[in-house]
Amino acid sequence: MLRTTSLFLVLMAVWLLLSGHYTVLITSFGVASCLFSALIAYRMDVIDRESHPLHxxxxxxxxxxxxxxxxxxxxxxxxxxxxxxxxxxxxxxxxxxxxxxxxxxxxxxxxxxxxxxxxxxxxxxxxxxxxxxxxxxxxxxxxxxxxxxxxxxxxxxx
Amino acid sequence: MVYAITAIAILVSIAMALGRAILGPTSYDRILSVNAIGTKTVLLIGVIGFLTGRPDFLDLALVYALMNFIGTLAVLKYFKFGTLRGGLSRSSDKSS
Amino acid sequence: MMEIGLDIATWILLMAGGLLLLITGFGLLRLPDLYTRIHAGGMADTLATFLIFVGLALQSGFSLVTVKLLLVIVFVFFTSPTSSYALAQASFVAGLKPKLGEDDAPQEEPGATERE
Structure with a gap:
């Protein structure tokens, strides 16, 4: 769960840094897509020590x-x-x-x-x-x- | 000024890599020079973005770096296995 | 004063990067066989990219552009060893033998290797 949260935070940071548009609508789309990606990665069980080496x-x-x-x-x-x-x-x-x-x-x-x-x-x-x-x-x-x-x-x- | 000089240096370097692509005895030499040209194109896009005062070009540089990587791997995999199906690792070597 | 210092730093970094790129292109033409040419290509992937993009980042101030430049550097640094390893491994598996030893000074001129 810790790794999923950190994956979401990393995705969110990359999205915010690359987008450059900060209206409410666009940002909420960004949050939704990052959440969705983190959820899919969690369900696919691809987040482990190798793919996301937090330690x-x-x-x-x-x-x-x-x-x-x-x-x-x-x-x-x-x-x-x-x-x-x-x-x-x-x-x-x-x-x-x-x-x-x-x-x-x-x-x-x-x-x-x-x-x-x-x-x-x-x-x-x-x-x-x-x-x-x-x-x-x-x-x-x-x-x-x-x-x-x-x-x-x-x-x-x- | 400095951007223009750097851009010219990058273009000359791309021309040299292109020369290797034309000469290269094996096809792997050609893949190597395609990969080198791709990296230099990323640099060229960045420098030209600053030369024309439009740093938005950097998004293109980012995407080009991605495409260069994927393209090189795809061509190499095709050369090695003769197909794009299956994995890249040695264990999948037996099945193909 | 600050501006002039940054400009001079950018000049130095970009010129060094351009020189390194020229050496890379020269090496791609000059070195004798595929494996040695991979080293020359790796030079453009690492230090030349780093120098040129850091030089550009000094000019952009603190903005999203700087972050994008650093992201490109990180991305190139992560992917370039993978593709050069894949290239070296594929050519090794295909049976290409590297030239080894002491005295194989490169004698080939560009244009002398017409083997189409």
């Missing part, structure tokens, strides 16, 4: 901030690699282990790897992730397991 909420902000800095660094790396390929281009394909227990954690980890340019998740099977890296630095960054540790810490206490 991650305060910690995920810190993780996003850290990820943004990583994305910045990785972009500089890839830009250098494009401009001077002879010096930096060392493509490699290697396997790494994901230490998260839940599927949601693994997906967050794999998507974080893909989101930082220079490393792309090619395959995710069980807890083995196949990664394609563009430069040696990017490959070493994944192999140290720093990002893996952070995602595990993000997921664990919940």
């Amino acid at each position: 991650l909420w305060p910690r995920v902000i810190v993780y996003w901030g850290w990820l943004l800095v990583e994305i910045y660094k990785a972009n500089i790396d890839v830009a250098k690699c494009v401009l001077f390929p002879k010096k930096y281009l060392r493509p490699s394909l290697f396997e790494t282990k994901a230490s998260q227990k839940t599927d949601l954690g693994k997906v967050i980890y794999a998507n974080s790897i893909t989101l930082t340019p220079g490393t792309v998740t090619v395959d995710l099977d069980g807890d083995v992730i196949l990664v394609h890296a563009l430069t040696k630095g990017g490959a070493d960054g994944i192999k140290t397991g720093d990002m893996d540790q952070r995602v595990t810490r993000l997921m664990e206490e919940s």
Whole structure:
């Protein structure tokens, strides 16, 4: 029930921010449609820990901030690699282990790897992730397991 | 002024991606460049909205980002399975 | 004073974003095989989008337009890894082998790969 309420609040916030029309009639239509959507989602039983991960909420902000800095660094790396390929281009394909227990954690980890340019998740099977890296630095960054540790810490206490 | 320069940079970049779409040896290269062109179009819509002083264009950018994502996934799924029926995951691989 | 500072910040952010986009396009043409080109495409999806839309958000003041710009950033950040993963996985399943190793410096010129 808590998750349904929060889904309704999120839908309502998005509706209010995107609409820009605040007459009584239009706003009541918006409230009605958001309620209807939340009700359908509740009856379909699609709101659970995976689809609406409320328990991650305060910690995920810190993780996003850290990820943004990583994305910045990785972009500089890839830009250098494009401009001077002879010096930096060392493509490699290697396997790494994901230490998260839940599927949601693994997906967050794999998507974080893909989101930082220079490393792309090619395959995710069980807890083995196949990664394609563009430069040696990017490959070493994944192999140290720093990002893996952070995602595990993000997921664990919940 | 700055908007015009950025828009020109985005257009040149789109032209380069289009070059990859024409050259690309495999069809996956072409899908990649279609996806890149879509992302750059989202940026272009945003910048042109500010260039002409009508930021309402951002709604179009939002919808275009959605369509780009869905379109890429649909084309890839069609390439991988030969049909649009069924799921994308590996477990549905056996049934198809 | 405030206005001038914001304008300068917008100039810097938009120019950096445009430069990054040009590098992306260059990388799409120059890098040797599909998997390396995915990395170049990912550069446009992440930092270039972030820089350009934050630069625009500085100009719009506090309004619904700012919120829409941030929503577009969040949306692109959530969807772009999914589509690049789907692309890499589909081409890997289809049997495309990535070029690996030390010394495959890209030799191809645009126009040299006519394999229609």
